[in-house]
Amino acid sequence: MDLLKRQLAPITTEAWKQIDDEARRVLTLHLAGRKLIDFSGPHGWQLGAVNTGRLKQIEPTTPDTVAHAIRDVRPLVELRSTLRLKTLELDYAARGADDLDLDPVIAAAERIGRAEDAAIFRGFSEGGIQGIIEASPHPPIEVKAWRDWPRAVSRAKEALRLSGVNGPYALAAGPTAYAELTSESEDGYPLRKRLQESIDEGSLVWAPALEEGAVLLSTRGGDYELTVGQDLSVGYHSHGKDDVELFITESFTFRVLENKAAVLLRRVSS
Amino acid sequence: MSSESYHEPIELLSEQTKNQHRANVSLREELEAVDWYQQRAEACTDPELKAVLIHNKNEEIEHAMMTLEWLRRNDPKFGENIATYIGSSGPIVGVEQGATGGGEAPSGGGSVSLGIGSLKGMK
Numbered sequence: 001m002d003l004l005k006r007q008l009a010p011i012t013t014e015a016w017k018q019i020d021d022e023a024r025r026v027l028t029l030h031l032a033g034r035k036l037i038d039f040s041g042p043h044g045w046q047l048g049a050v051n052t053g054r055l056k057q058i059e060p061t062t063p064d065t066v067a068h069a070i071r072d073v074r075p076l077v078e079l080r081s082t083l084r085l086k087t088l089e090l091d092y093a094a095r096g097a098d099d100l101d102l103d104p105v106i107a108a109a110e111r112i113g114r115a116e117d118a119a120i121f122r123g124f125s126e127g128g129i130q131g132i133i134e135a136s137p138h139p140p141i142e143v144k145a146w147r148d149w150p151r152a153v154s155r156a157k158e159a160l161r162l163s164g165v166n167g168p169y170a171l172a173a174g175p176t177a178y179a180e181l182t183s184e185s186e187d188g189y190p191l192r193k194r195l196q197e198s199i200d201e202g203s204l205v206w207a208p209a210l211e212e213g214a215v216l217l218s219t220r221g222g223d224y225e226l227t228v229g230q231d232l233s234v235g236y237h238s239h240g241k242d243d244v245e246l247f248i249t250e251s252f253t254f255r256v257l258e259n260k261a262a263v264l265l266r267r268v269s270s
Numbered sequence: 271m272s273s274e275s276y277h278e279p280i281e282l283l284s285e286q287t288k289n290q291h292r293a294n295v296s297l298r299e300e301l302e303a304v305d306w307y308q309q310r311a312e313a314c315t316d317p318e319l320k321a322v323l324i325h326n327k328n329e330e331i332e333h334a335m336m337t338l339e340w341l342r343r344n345d346p347k348f349g350e351n352i353a354t355y356i357g358s359s360g361p362i363v364g365v366e367q368g369a370t371g372g373g374e375a376p377s378g379g380g381s382v383s384l385g386i387g388s389l390k391g392m393k
Contacts, residue, residue: 004382024384028346031389039388042353205393219390231353231383250383 003045004235009244011236014093015100019085022102023109023234023248030113032172032207033120033226033254036219041228041252049073050227050253076229076251077127079115082237083108084245105234105248110208112232112248117209120226120254121172127253132215132224135259138163140266143213146180149265150194156216156263157198163260170203170219171195174210176267213267223261228252286344293341300334303327343388350385 001007006016041047054072061067083104093100118124123131138159143152157169173181181191181204195204199216207215217223229251237245275295276283283291307327314320341348358365365382 002382006382020384024350024386027384027386028389028392031386034386034389035392036390039390042383042387044357203393228387232386233383 003230004233004249006234006236009236009246010087010239011090011244012094015090016234018093018098018100019090019102019105019234019246022105023232026106026109027113027232027248029206030110030208031116032205032209033117035205036170036172036217037120037224037226037254038221039226039228041226042231043227043229045230045251047076047227047229047251049075050255052255074128074227074253074255076227076253077119077124077129078249078251079112080247080249081108081112081115082245082247084243086243087239088242090244105246108246108248112250114209116250116252117207119252120224121207121210121215129254130256131254132217132256132262133212133264135256136262136264137259138263140212140264143177143265143267144269146184146191147186149177149181149191149214150198152265153195153198153214153216156265159263160216160218160261165218165223165258165261166220167199168203168219169199169216170205171199171214171216172205172207172210173214174212174267175206175208177210177214177265178204178206212264214265215262216265217262220261223256223258225255225257226252227255290341290345293337293344297334297337297341300330300337303330304334343390346385346389346392349387353383353385353387 009016011019050073052072052074055069056072058069059067085102085104089101119127119129119131121131121133123129123134138156141152141155141159143149153171157167160167160169171181181195184191186194192204203219230249232248232250235247235249237247239245276291280288304327307323307330311320311323311327314323338348338352342352343349355362355365
């Protein structure tokens with residue numbers, strides 16, 4: 001038995017496969033941070049914290065006392081997103097149905113995916129996580145109209161270069177920014193194509209948790225690190241007569257190693 | 271040359287498939303080298319040469335693992351299966367059943383994940 005307790009669930013092997021496949025599909029689509037930053041793990045449930053190599057609370061000594069300092073570590077945060085499924089529906093999988101109604105799985109996967117990305121981009125102070133945006137010393141670049149995106153991305157790239165941050169660069173774009181970049185065109189020339197002057201083709205990543213606008217960051221490596229203990233998994237909580245409660249979980253922390261490697265492009269109304 | 275072992279016309283293959291082919295061929299070559307060095311070291315009668323051969327074998331294992339890590343980062347199915355099997359404990363064939371919810375899951379810290387891991391480079 002392990003922490004996921006899947007063996008206790010009244011769920012057939014066929015239904016488990018569909019649940020896992022659907023969760024994996026949604027998470028792979030929604031997770032933006034993992035497409036851009038360094039990844040360490042999975043290290044398993046046993047990993048409780050990441051060593052930063054630093055000290056905090058250094059207490060000076062006096063002649064009669066002993067000096068002490070506390071090691072600075074980043075504790076792992078455990079996320080859990082619960083969902084409830086009908087047992088009758090799940091049992092259809094064993095009868096050959098390959099189109100189970102798994103909307104609760106989709107919703108739970110979207111929630112936990114957004115939570116991970118929110119911690120990566122905006123931080124999670126309770127977990128000691130500083131996000132990419134709040135750590136960045138660069139002033140945000142305001143984007144007042146959709147046609148301003150290419151110029152704003154170009155300015156952001158210049159800011160990174162002036163700080164000594166080399167590429168390749170990628171743009172994580174929130175829902176509004178992504179929609180504008182992929183659907184709008186100027187004089188018949190798509191905005192997305194104009195971006196290629198600043199970032200490589202295909203370096204535009206949909207980041208649904210990034211409501212502020214977009215973030216241009218270097219993907220050269222060594223700037224941002226996501227450390228995962230238990231990677232995203234589906235576990236069992238309980239069941240009643242007609243339904244079963246599951247959860248999607250993970251343990252992780254995130255560290256900014258080079259705060260100058262990203263610039264926020266904030267979409268504002270003109 | 272890895273290009274000699276293409277099975278389909280090269281013009282039909284994407285850059286991703288060609289790079290993956292290079293990695294697959296490299297991994298196979300590194301594992302073959304591990305096998306050769308192991309046999310030579312075991313049969314070798316000179317202690318110093320034997321030590322060199324074992325050193326070389328260990329280097330090839332490092333090369334193989336670096337290539338495998340590239341495959342993990344660039345092919346989600348490799349990542350998924352590595353997350354399931356590598357580092358697990360208990361009977362290996364039991365891990366597959368654990369991964370799909372049936373049978374015994376791996377013991378200890380081996381909770382079965384969705385195998386998502388790093389998505390770096392994926393759009």
